[in-house]
Amino acid sequence: MRPFTYTGAKSKDEALQAFHNSSHYLAGGTNLIDLMKEHVAQPEQLIQVKNLKFKNISANKKGGYTLGAMLSNADTANHKDIRSHYPLLSMAMLSAATAQIRNMATNGGNLLQRTRCPYFFETSMPCNKREPGSGCGALKGMNAQHAIFGYSEACIATHPSDMCVALAAIGATVEVQQRDGNSRHIDFSEFHRLPGDQPEKDTNLETGELITAIHLPKPVLSNHYAYVKIRERSSYAFALISVAAGFQIENDKISEIGLAMGGVAHKPWKLTKAEDFLLGKQPTEANFKKAADLAMADAKPFEDNAYKVQMGKNAIVRALNEAKEKAV
Structure with missing residues (x-):
């Protein structure tokens, strides 16, 4: 150091x-x-x-809740209002890392996690994210755990956060303080970036901006929810594939839905095609399978991570089925 x-x-x-x-x-x-x-x-x-004051969870003016950026992941996931109104978020956060890390890690910091690609951590290897212009070692190297969506020739790494997958499904907004004293809000779908030709930039934050809050929308995905995380071991391991699924059912049809995946792209991957297909349809196994096919149709895997396509389909169907069964 x-x-x-x-x-x-x-x-x-x-x-x-x-x-x-x-x-x-x-x-x-x-x-x-x-x-x-x-x-x-x-x-x-x-x-x-x-130690700054941004450690509260409070109701906001839009009928949702606001998470302080400096509050720990553990305190957030176990907060009574989050467990009650955003159980999908709580479930995802509690699947991350270990209890000791969740006690230390903060909400703002979770959004800024960097990839766990081994080429990024190994300074003797080429990595455009660590050293722009040096190349991507994973592109033709060991890429079994790498992206199948949204990557570029410059970088095929994946984003590691579980919390962020749930936030993508829910649809959050990030509040940041700028160096001139003003603040701005960033829609969660625009907070993280795809690599393009600048993989060293993980987010759309400007230099020196400080995350102070995460605003959650009015809770509409709290009755049927599931977070499925597939990993190589049950603790202290990042997802090979993860799926956050939440929906509401009215008159035997899906009236609200949020779906996102982790472990497949440089950012949490929103499953928009699957959401659009399922909205207004009955929550059946056949519809879930069709949605999974649509979600994975644009996947472009490498030889070593081709397994992620079928695994992804199975994980989506499993998450939707578990969400259907988990009626609150």
């Missing part, structure tokens, strides 16, 4: 003013510190923001 300076910010204004182009905000540090130890991230300054 290289030397760095440490600033303990006492307010968001102090944090924003202290930031310079070689700074990183530090909250739980469960990802950033690992990256620093491996010399992947080399900030000259860490600005501690975990």
Whole structure:
């Protein structure tokens, strides 16, 4: 780990003013510190923001709830209002990592997790995300766990978060503070980026912006929900495939639905075609299978990760069936 300076910010204004182009905000540090130890991230300054006031969960003006960015994943997932009104989000968050990490990791930090691609972590290997222009080692290397949607020749890595898959299905908004003191809201579907020719940029945040809140919409997916996570071991492992599914049923037909996948793209992957197909239809096995076929129709796997196409279909059907059975 290289030397760095440490600033303990006492307010968001102090944090924003202290930031310079070689700074990183530090909250739980469960990802950033690992990256620093491996010399992947080399900030000259860490600005501690975990102690800032953004640690509440409260009702918002749109009938939903607002999550403070500095609140831990554990406190968020176990909060009574989140468990009651957003059980899909709670379920996804509790499937992540281990209890110890969830106690440290923050909501804002979760959104900023970097890929776990081994070529990204191994500094002796080429990686455009770590060192732009060096190449993508996974493109013709070991890519069994890599993307099947939305990748480019520059990067085929996947986004690791479970929380973000649920937020994509629910449809959240991220509030950030800008360095000039203003704030802006980013629709969750626009928060993370596909790699294109700039895979080093994971999000559409501008330099120095600080995440302060995540706004959840009015809860409409709380009656039927499921989060399916397929991984190589049952704890401390990232998803090969994950599916967040939530819907409402009225008059024996699906009236509201949210579907998203993890482990398949550079960002949480919204299953828009499957949602559009299922909306207004009966929640049957046949319709679920058709939706899964539509969701995976545009997949473009590599030789080592072709298994993800069928696994993805099975996971979507399983998540929808489990959501149907889980009536609250």
